[in-house]
Amino acid sequence: MTGTETGAETGGDTGAGAGRFEGKVALVTGAGSGIGAALARQLSREGVRAVVLADVNGEGATAVADTLPAARAVALDVADATAVDVAVADVLRVEGRLDVVVHAAGVDDPQAKEWIADALVAGRPPEVTGRLADTAWQRVLRVNLDGTFHVLRAAVRAMLPRAAGAIVVIGSSSALDAPAGYPHYAASKAGVHALSQAVAKEVIGAGIRVNVVAPGPTETGMAARTPEALRAGFADPRVRPYATPEEIAEIALFLASDAAANLAGAVLLANGGRFTV
Template sequence: MKDQFAGKVCLVTGAGSGIGAATCGLLAARGAEHIYAVDIAHGTAEATSSKLERATALGVDVGDPAQVDRAIDEAVQASGRIDVIVHAAGVDDPESKKWIYEAAESGAPVDVLSRLSDEAWRRVMRVNLDGTFHLLRAGARVMRGSGGAIVTVGSSSAFDTLTGYPHYAASKSGVHALSQAAAKELLPYGIRVNVVAPGPVDTGMAARTPAHLRAAMEAGPARGYATAEEIAESILYLASPAAANVVGAILLTNGGQFTVA
């Protein structure tokens, strides 16, 4: 396992924290030749890359296609190619979570949709869905000659939607469909695309989830919150040669919260 990614050049978005940072750590531990740690905040990307022997930090807003293209080009110019892309960057909506929490406290029905602004909708879509398109497109352009693996991060909430979170669920449903469409198109070029769809994960984003929702997710026989490292393990499986026959899959990693047909 320690040489699982030997000789591979990898680029990871959302690398400053959570699942992205954990993925960078595992790739380094398993022999990656070089890792490009990408985050909207260069300082957090640098904090991740500084812990690794062969890594470069890049400050990139994935919602900006020009910034994504520049980052991909910079990596290719420096390393000659990219073998693995992991797109873990994503955002939630703290204001909607606040409204959900307030409704739970008062016993009133959740009222998010009627108050959801265009700006809040676009922010979530811009990063979660547009950002995925930008990474898939850039990856297709540079990997079609040599092949490789792309793993995007969706969400179990695309199947089991949370009350009061329509924009997040919609963005992640789009990530799933977009990634599966790309998987079919890019397979002839030797590029495998797959999706990890986590359930609740104990990251900074989850820390903003109202307490009653956290408790509900941890109730019952299913596992509660996963660690970022556990999700990273699933990502590395999909990116590795062990998953050579896995294309266009959506891997549910939700601890048995629910299954889908």
């Protein structure tokens, strides 16, 4: 089972960059809601010939796709390597090419978040690692890290024959500040960043660009499931509040566009100024 780092926000049309993806074919994972849905909507507004919305929640992806022209949905568990390969092969069969892939699917751990929130309320350090079951560790790594590998591998295979393409992965600022009590999520996203950068170096010579966006707190379904005490802990009057899915989508689509032709292996930290690296 996967999930998406997303919630069901609709957002308005900013009109930014109209036509950047004219005639291109795109695949977005985690597109049933939140960041993934915002990505699909913006790609549709910017002229894609076709956009395929993939999500473990096939009904959610279909609901978004039904509101967009030249869009279709597919139920996809990114942790299933064969399913990812089949989904990408189907895009090639139907559309004949794949120009843009944005990988936004991922999961968090609601139980760990509850433990962290309880510790905040009690005024004590979180105690998570000693309580973390193998199944919880494996679930987060399987979806976030293995799933990213599956999507990157399939996308590279699809793009190599044309020696062109742009892949953008949604990482996390948690990979960089490694929040206490969230070892499996931080490790999975740090792995996602390193994996993406290694692949970026490998394929840039073949005309394929791979880049990463590392969001901070963003108003998604994942954020909506965050306990209030933990959400309050993210609040900082010195910086911007939670980003919107549309704001993160716009950064990702800049990386996917020709305007970012000189960027490969970049990790863009989009956390509203909470910290820098």
